[in-house]
Amino acid sequence: xxxxxxxxxxxxxxxxxxxxxxxxxYVSQPSLxxxxxxxxxxxxxxxxxxxxxxxxxxxxxxxxxxxxxQVYSQYQNLLDAYSKQGKRKRQFAVSTQHYSFAVxxxxxxxxxxDVAEYEFAIRETRTKDVMDDVASSRSEIGILYLNDxxxxxxxxxLSSANLQFSPLIRCDAYVYLWKGHPLAGAESISFAxxxxxxxxxxxxxxxxxxxxxxxxLSTNEYPRLIKCCDRATVLNLxxxxxxxxxxxxxxxxxxxxxDYVAIPFRDAEMEAGRGMEIGYxxxxxxxxxxxxxxxxxxxxxxxGREGNPPSSQNA
Numbered sequence: 001x002x003x004x005x006x007x008x009x010x011x012x013x014x015x016x017x018x019x020x021x022x023x024x025x026y027v028s029q030p031s032l033x034x035x036x037x038x039x040x041x042x043x044x045x046x047x048x049x050x051x052x053x054x055x056x057x058x059x060x061x062x063x064x065x066x067x068x069x070q071v072y073s074q075y076q077n078l079l080d081a082y083s084k085q086g087k088r089k090r091q092f093a094v095s096t097q098h099y100s101f102a103v104x105x106x107x108x109x110x111x112x113x114d115v116a117e118y119e120f121a122i123r124e125t126r127t128k129d130v131m132d133d134v135a136s137s138r139s140e141i142g143i144l145y146l147n148d149x150x151x152x153x154x155x156x157x158l159s160s161a162n163l164q165f166s167p168l169i170r171c172d173a174y175v176y177l178w179k180g181h182p183l184a185g186a187e188s189i190s191f192a193x194x195x196x197x198x199x200x201x202x203x204x205x206x207x208x209x210x211x212x213x214x215x216x217l218s219t220n221e222y223p224r225l226i227k228c229c230d231r232a233t234v235l236n237l238x239x240x241x242x243x244x245x246x247x248x249x250x251x252x253x254x255x256x257x258x259d260y261v262a263i264p265f266r267d268a269e270m271e272a273g274r275g276m277e278i279g280y281x282x283x284x285x286x287x288x289x290x291x292x293x294x295x296x297x298x299x300x301x302x303x304g305r306e307g308n309p310p311s312s313q314n315a
Contacts, residue, residue, distance in 0.1 A: 003075050005039045006068040008032055009047060013065055013136070016054045041045075062136065066162075066283065069137040092291035093121035095133035096143035097214050098202055098231045099278070100252040105243045105298035113291060120291075124231060126204050127212040134281050135161040142281040145214075145248075151213035158281060167279040168296075169303045173247030173265040178238040179258075188266040195223060200234045200243040202229040215246045235260065248276050250303070 012021040012032075022029040040047055047061035057065060092109075096102040106122045113120075123133065133139040146154055146165065158165055175189045181197075183189055199222040202214045226243060228234050237243045238260065249262040280296060282288065288296065 001039060001042060003072060005035050006072045007067065008035050009039070009068050010072060012036070012048065012055060012062075013057055014138075016056070017051075018055060035241075047254040058134075063162075066135065066137045073137075089117060089119045090289075090291070091119045091121075092289060092295070093123070093133075093139040094141045094143065094295060095123040095125055095130045097127060097130060097145065098124050098234075099248070099250070100231070101250055101299065101302055102143045104252050104254065105295055105302055108298045108302075109291065109295045112294060118291065126202070127214065128205065129162060130156060131161055131281065134163055134283060137283070140282065140286075140289060141295060142206050142249060143278070144281065145198075145276040145278045147276055150211040150213075162284050163281045164284045165279050165281050167277050168299060169248075169250075169278050171248035171250065171276045171278065173275060174247055174262040175265050176247045176249070176251070176260060176262050178242065179261050180239070181242050181244070183244075183263070184261055186263055188264045190266050191222040194244060198224040198226045198237070198241055198243045198258060200237055200245045201225060201227050202234070203229050 008025065011025055012018060015021045015024060017190075018032055018036075022032045026034065036047065043064075044107065045060040045064065046058050047064060048055040057094045083134055094102065094106060103124070109118055109143065110265055112120075120314070121139070123129075123139065125133070127144055130139075130142040130144050134142040142163075144154070155165065175183070175194065177184060183193055183197075183238065186193070199215075201222075204214075206289065226241070228235060234243075234245060238245075246265060249264070251260060251262050280299075
């Protein structure tokens, strides 16, 4: 096993193609394929599934990739410390469900580090992708939530991927909508009040289930449901269609603007424990980088400063 082979595996997984990886690495495709096959033979596993549509990691490959990333990253750090070729940019990435406080903390993080020395990335994405990104070391940290409904399923998925969950804050259920919405002035809102309006839900993919939903009452039947892929679209549909979503009630006006409000959700029959416990996930037994530690500190600082009022926090 060589460092070159590990770099090949990492690059192929990132590009999803042997041809694209070969171009990026400036090697021939046959040489790249041969190197991968030699490594697979040496370690006794199949790392990639090959098909006409490209390549994907096998289950064994998914388990192997984080170790490959860690070893190759340490090699690059060693070069940074002792090589005469100059410093390589350090990397920090976070994957998150659609929370503006996660973006706000990322903004504050980048202000405290020299972006000339770091490559930063933040990905607002689907729940399963958040877990996959951290499991594969594509991101150091993932942000998602648990509640009594999804906790067992999510924790099982995290454990099988060698991930751990650390809590940040507990939140009650809020209805998030445009300040011009007919219900915007209400003290609290029930499902009966919301019946005439479309519920906006973040799309989780064809193979998703209720446990992966970002909305805390995902098993409820919504007569009008619109699925979206990004936070900006959700905000636009709130204005254009008087849509709403159910969330943590944490709204960052600095990023989302002041045109939206979060109102406490009420339901006389709502089960106990249907609130959210938002936290971050990391690989088990991993140590956060300085950037990772600062990012979590920025989240804790923001959440601790703002408390949990529906009018001044992030959704």
